[in-house]
Amino acid sequence: MVKPIQQFMQHMPKRHQMIIAGVSVLLLLLLVWPSEKASASRDMAQLEQLEPGVRYELALKLGDSYAPADTEANYTWVDYEVRSGDNMAVIFQRLGFSARQLYDLTQAEDANILRRIHPGDTLRFAKDTDNNLIALHYRLSETDTLIIEKNQNGEYQTNREAKPTDIRIAFARAEITSNFWNAGVQAGLSQGQIMSLAELFGWDVDFALDIRQGDEFSVLFEEKYIDGQYVGTGQIVAAEFINQGEVFRAILHENGSYYTDTGRSMRKTFLRAPVAFNRVSSEFNPRRLHPVTGRVAPHRGIDYAAPTGTPVMSSGDGRVIASAYNNLNGHYIFVQHGERYVTKYLHLSRRQVNVGDRVSQGQVIGRVGATGRVTGAHLHYEFLVDGVHRNPRTVNLPKAESLPESEMAVFQAIAQEQLAMIEGRKRFYLAMVD
Numbered sequence: 001m002v003k004p005i006q007q008f009m010q011h012m013p014k015r016h017q018m019i020i021a022g023v024s025v026l027l028l029l030l031l032v033w034p035s036e037k038a039s040a041s042r043d044m045a046q047l048e049q050l051e052p053g054v055r056y057e058l059a060l061k062l063g064d065s066y067a068p069a070d071t072e073a074n075y076t077w078v079d080y081e082v083r084s085g086d087n088m089a090v091i092f093q094r095l096g097f098s099a100r101q102l103y104d105l106t107q108a109e110d111a112n113i114l115r116r117i118h119p120g121d122t123l124r125f126a127k128d129t130d131n132n133l134i135a136l137h138y139r140l141s142e143t144d145t146l147i148i149e150k151n152q153n154g155e156y157q158t159n160r161e162a163k164p165t166d167i168r169i170a171f172a173r174a175e176i177t178s179n180f181w182n183a184g185v186q187a188g189l190s191q192g193q194i195m196s197l198a199e200l201f202g203w204d205v206d207f208a209l210d211i212r213q214g215d216e217f218s219v220l221f222e223e224k225y226i227d228g229q230y231v232g233t234g235q236i237v238a239a240e241f242i243n244q245g246e247v248f249r250a251i252l253h254e255n256g257s258y259y260t261d262t263g264r265s266m267r268k269t270f271l272r273a274p275v276a277f278n279r280v281s282s283e284f285n286p287r288r289l290h291p292v293t294g295r296v297a298p299h300r301g302i303d304y305a306a307p308t309g310t311p312v313m314s315s316g317d318g319r320v321i322a323s324a325y326n327n328l329n330g331h332y333i334f335v336q337h338g339e340r341y342v343t344k345y346l347h348l349s350r351r352q353v354n355v356g357d358r359v360s361q362g363q364v365i366g367r368v369g370a371t372g373r374v375t376g377a378h379l380h381y382e383f384l385v386d387g388v389h390r391n392p393r394t395v396n397l398p399k400a401e402s403l404p405e406s407e408m409a410v411f412q413a414i415a416q417e418q419l420a421m422i423e424g425r426k427r428f429y430l431a432m433v434d
Helices: 002-010 014-032 036-046 088-095 099-106 111-116 180-186 191-200 405-433
Strands: 076-081 122-127 133-139 144-150 156-162 166-175 216-226 229-243 246-252 280-282 302-305 311-313 318-326 330-337 341-351 364-368 378-385 388-390
Touching: 076 088, 088 099, 088 122, 099 111, 099 133, 166 180, 166 229, 166 405, 180 191, 191 216, 191 229, 216 405, 229 405, 246 405, 318 341, 330 364
Parallel strands: none
Antiparallel strands: 076 122, 122 133, 133 144, 144 156, 166 216, 216 229, 229 246, 280 302, 302 378, 311 364, 318 330, 330 341, 341 364, 341 378, 378 388
């Protein structure tokens, strides 16, 4: 059999003979080469046979880069609710921490905040098995937590962790039937939001004097949510106030200030009223009867009835040119605003500024009282232009500054979007009411 094959191959071309020879050698190698399974079997055969039920110590070889993970598994977390009379020294003593650990902790940046802990606050302490303080967490607000942790050098370092806040836009609207405050409450606004709305339009509207039944307001404002839970309100985004048929609008710009829909600043040179909105007992009247003497005497100002001690604000930036007492005016303060304007505040119970002091708009300069020739506690407020008394309600005031032309395009886009949202929400609201 072999001989005929040899004769056959001798008659084949040389190239074919070489190919057949190569394939034959390759097949022979595959037949004799051991598989991985066979190799492993030989290796296992060289190992000691393991017996069932016997515990064997096995050596574990780790790479050079291996290091045990530093996890919280070795730490114990302790929550502590601050009690009345507690301070950090008392709390550390109760939890078994040393005075040295407290000292080291207080060297961390922002650690002085811990001096202002209040009853009901919760502190979280992480400690190891030797009762060494590893970390302290103090919740500052719904969003922020103060974290003080020991670093690799054994020193405490501070950072603040802020939870992401989801901002949603909410809408409120009301028509005034009795007073502005009740309308705000009816609309679901908080006390702070009602005051913010009054302050926002306080340069244009005297909320103690100008409000009428039928006036209305609409407001867009932020609501804050954390992990889907409501945590409070944010800024007013845009608002509209209709007072005696006149429409006032305010839009929050990206610079943090409010402007009218035409781009003029809401903040003007003077506030319309120097007190928060309250009942007004007497208006500007040049021929009124004096309540004490009964004779006709010009009333060149406005009286704001308010409880004794109510804060009185400077209606504009200026300099105090009088701060004194006499039998007619009681305690009084005069403020000069530039060259043309003077405001006067009479019958105060207390003065909080002196002659020569610089005051800013909205700064509290005194308190409502009943000093001088009066029949009850109130503030008498006068406004003079070039030495002539003017009605604070109707006097023309200097125009507010406008946004720079370079910012107008961006602002107008924001204003149109916000005002369109107000109009849309108003229509929906009125449709629901009807």
